[in-house]
Structure formats: structure tokens, C-alpha cells
Amino acid sequence: MSGQVLDRVDHPPTGVDEDPGGFDLRAPDGTRYRVDLTTEVLDPHNPLLAGHLAARRVVAFVSPTVDRLHGHRLRAYLEAHTGPGQWTLHVIRTGEHHKTLAAAERVCALAKADGLDRHGVMLAVGGGIVADVVGFAASIYARGVRYVKVNTTLVGQVDVGVGVKTGVNALQTKNMFGAYHPAHASLNDPAFLRTLPHREIRCGLAEIVKMAVILDGDLFRTLEEHPDAFRRPGGDGELETYVLRTSMRLMMEELCPNLQEHELARLVDFGHTFSPVVETAGGHRLEHGEAVAVDMALSAHLARLLGLADEETCARVVGLLRRIGLPVFDPGTCTPGLMTQALRASWQRRGRKLHLVVPTTIGKAAFVRELEDVPGDVLEAALRDLAADGERGDA
Structure with a gap:
């Protein structure tokens, strides 16, 4: 080795880089992935998806709704870009009741029957539940195979589609079984959002409000001015692009340094302390985004009562959720007993720390670290105030 000069290897810095086509993430642990933004992803002349499939064996999974709306285009795309007999497509049931270990096992069984090997790709085209189930199946199939997700819902594009978590519900607990398994590619096409019912858009907006409250006052003010974003006639212009890209960037930047959640205090858990019980105890009567909205409203009232946020901050958070059309109170589950159970x-x-995320002002948040920092009388007062908000919303 004497006299030799060894070249130093420079690794790219960690963080999130944005370009016109999407976002690249490099985590401190070396994990790298990209989330692409494209138009007409299923147009045979768009090579983006085909490039990620790379002539591998493809087993695709879609929801019944996606199959009805886009299945013919997906089949035509796969026919155009893969060899004869190199792809199959299956329709899987969605809804939280079907987000189970049995569903992931069925995905694996279908893939095995179709001859998927370690070099193949599972393709998930749909919303968050399809991505979660197929992603988890890909993480355990033959100890891990590639998967690609095409996100067709707003929740999928701003939340599930930009992270690395996969999972299914089990043991009466939401996402009890799961894995950190980055997708080989995650593709977002805003054109899919035009086919969504307004309820699905509102659920996606709940996750966007979450990011605005904790990190970005400008985004919050934009939503206050345009609570009908993604639901306006012809609403796929500059406003929606700004909201979509900003939400994606904020989420990826917040996830990046703690991608596998070694640190259990996470700002992105705003809205996700009470909501699992609101969902499960309510028999999934509320969609995930609706339960998150109830959670954010309750957390805002707790912040006010604990002296961490002023009246105006609480009122703006709750008011925006109501203007979007999201629930802020659920009589069946917002009881002292169930919400104490959620805490x-x-x-x-x-890890036996509460780490409850609460807003301190618009664009900033803090943690309530200990369970005893939320006394029972304060929780009950917050629920009473929340019930009053819900009644005003019903009036």
C-alpha cells in the first residue's frame, strides 16, 4: 500500500431533493428511493412505469374500483411493455376489514401460482390499502421482492406513497403487523384524483392539513383560502400542484432522518394517537382520514386547555377541518373511556412514552411526553368542547 493514494468515496448528502419529475430521498441509514410525479402514467407512450418493471415477471394487483375505472388501460399498458405471458393481474378486496394477514397471504399465494421469482415485481395500483397489503406481501415473499406502486388516491399520493411502511391490521389493532420495505418505484399521477369521490378527497386533505398544522403555515393559509382544493371544477391547476408537491416534500423531509422510526417521537404522528381507536371501535364507520380529523381536533383542544396553544390556533385548526367537510367529533367513540384507552x-x-403531538401555533407543534400530562379532567373537558364543535358543524 506504500505510496498509493486511495480515492475518497463521497456519498451524496442525506435529505430530499426535488426536481420537476418528483423527489429523491437518501436517508442516513443509506436507504434511497424516489417518488415520481407524472401525467398519463398508463398511456402506452409513457415509458416511466415500464422502465421500473424492466422486462421482469410482473404480478399486478388492483382494487375493484381501480379495475373498473382503469383496468383496461393497465392491461393494455402491460401488454404493450412486457413480453407474452410475462404479466398477470388480480383484483383484491379493499376496505380496512380486508386489510389482514390473510389478504397478504393470498397475494403471496397468487404470486407463487403465477410463477413470481426473486427477480420479479409485484405491482400495486390503487389506494393506501392496496399499497399496504401488497407492499407487506412483497416484504415477506421469498424474504423480499421488488414492488412498484401506482398511487391512485390523494391519501396514497401524499402519505402512503411517499413512505416505506407496509402493514396489515391484526389482533384488534391497526397496522399491528408490518415491515419497512421501500418500493422500487412509487408513481403519482394527479389525473387519477379526478375520478375520486369527494369523501376520498376530503380524507386526503386531512393528511395534508396534518402536515400544514405541524410544519407549514403558508400551506395552512392556502387551504383556508381554498378548502375546496381538488374538488373545484377543473381544479387540477397551479393550486393543486402546489398543495400536492408541498405535502409530498414536507412528508418526505420529516420521514427522512427517522425512516425506520428508531425515534418514537414523530411530528407526523399528529392525528394518529386517538384515531386508531376511533376507527376500530367504530367498526371502521369512519374512513382513516375522517378519524385523523377527529384526532387533530381533539388534540387542538387539548393543546388549548394545557396552555400550549391559544384559542385562535385551536379555532383555526377545527374550523378548517369543518370547512373541508371533515368530522371533528364522533359521538360513538369520543367518550372518556375510549379516548383514555387510546392514550x-x-x-x-x-415505548411507554405518550409523545402526543399537539399544535402550538399554525405551522409548529410540540410533544406532550408523559401519560400523566393529560389529566382525566382535561381530557373530559376537551371532549365536551369537541362535542360542542360537532354540534355547531351539524347546525
Whole structure:
């Protein structure tokens, strides 16, 4: 080795880089992935998806709704870009009741029957549940195979589609089984959002409000001015592009340094302390985004009562959720008993620390670290105030 000069290897810096076509993430642990933004992803003349499939064996999975709306285009695309007999497509059931270990096992069984090997690709085209189930199946199939997701819902594009978590519900607990398994590619096409019912758009907006409250006052003010974003006639212009890209960037930047959640205190858990119980105890009567909205409203009232946020901040958070059309109170689950149960479940899940995220002002948030920092009388007062908000919303 004497006299030799060894070249130093420079690794790209960690963080999130944005370009016109999407976002690149490099985490401190070396994990790298990209989220693409494109138009007409299923047009045979768009090579983006085909490039990620790379002539591999493809087993595709779609929801019944996606199959009805886009299945013919997806089949035509796969026919145009893969060899004869190199792809199959299956329709899988969606809804939280079908987000189970049995569903992931069925995906694996279908893939095995179709001859998927370690070099093949599972392709998930749909919303967050399809991505979660297929992603988890890909993480355990033959100890891990590639998967590609094409995100067709707003929740999928700003939340599930930009992270690395996969999972299914089990043991009466949301996402009890799961894995950190980055997608080989995650593709977002805003054109899909035009086919969504307004309820699905509102659920996606709940996740966007979450990011605005904790990190970006400008985004929050934009939503206050345009609570009908993504639901306006012809609403796929500059406003929607700004909201979509900003939400994606904020989420990826917040996830990047703690991608596998070694640190259990996470700002992106705003709206995700009470919501799992609101969902499960309510028999999934509320969609995920609706339960998150109820959670954010309750957390805002707790912040006010604990002296961490002023009246105006609480009123703006709750007011925006109501203007979007999201629920801020659920009589069937927003009871002192169930919400205390939710606090204890989060405390246990987060390493016996509560880490409840609450807004301090618009664009900033803090943690309530200990379970005893949320006294029972304060929780009950917050629920009473929340019920009053819900009644005003019904009036």
C-alpha cells in the first residue's frame, strides 16, 4: 500500500431533493428511493412505469374500483411493455376489514401460482390499502421482492406513497403487523384524483392539513383560502400542484432522518394517537382520514386547555377541518373511556412514552411526553368542547 493514494468515496448528502419529475430521498441509514410525479402514467407512450418493471415477471394487483375505472388501460399498458405471458393481474378486496394477514397471504399465494421469482415485481395500483397489503406481501415473499406502486388516491399520493411502511391490521389493532420495505418505484399521477369521490378527497386533505398544522403555515393559509382544493371544477391547476408537491416534500423531509422510526417521537404522528381507536371501535364507520380529523381536533383542544396553544390556533385548526367537510367529533367513540384507552395504547406502542403531538401555533407543534400530562379532567373537558364543535358543524 506504500505510496498509493486511495480515492475518497463521497456519498451524496442525506435529505430530499426535488426536481420537476418528483423527489429523491437518501436517508442516513443509506436507504434511497424516489417518488415520481407524472401525467398519463398508463398511456402506452409513457415509458416511466415500464422502465421500473424492466422486462421482469410482473404480478399486478388492483382494487375493484381501480379495475373498473382503469383496468383496461393497465392491461393494455402491460401488454404493450412486457413480453407474452410475462404479466398477470388480480383484483383484491379493499376496505380496512380486508386489510389482514390473510389478504397478504393470498397475494403471496397468487404470486407463487403465477410463477413470481426473486427477480420479479409485484405491482400495486390503487389506494393506501392496496399499497399496504401488497407492499407487506412483497416484504415477506421469498424474504423480499421488488414492488412498484401506482398511487391512485390523494391519501396514497401524499402519505402512503411517499413512505416505506407496509402493514396489515391484526389482533384488534391497526397496522399491528408490518415491515419497512421501500418500493422500487412509487408513481403519482394527479389525473387519477379526478375520478375520486369527494369523501376520498376530503380524507386526503386531512393528511395534508396534518402536515400544514405541524410544519407549514403558508400551506395552512392556502387551504383556508381554498378548502375546496381538488374538488373545484377543473381544479387540477397551479393550486393543486402546489398543495400536492408541498405535502409530498414536507412528508418526505420529516420521514427522512427517522425512516425506520428508531425515534418514537414523530411530528407526523399528529392525528394518529386517538384515531386508531376511533376507527376500530367504530367498526371502521369512519374512513382513516375522517378519524385523523377527529384526532387533530381533539388534540387542538387539548393543546388549548394545557396552555400550549391559544384559542385562535385551536379555532383555526377545527374550523378548517369543518370547512373541508371533515368530522371533528364522533359521538360513538369520543367518550372518556375510549379516548383514555387510546392514550394508553399509544403510550404502550411508543415505548411507554405518550409523545402526543399537539399544535402550538399554525405551522409548529410540540410533544406532550408523559401519560400523566393529560389529566382525566382535561381530557373530559376537551371532549365536551369537541362535542360542542360537532354540534355547531351539524347546525
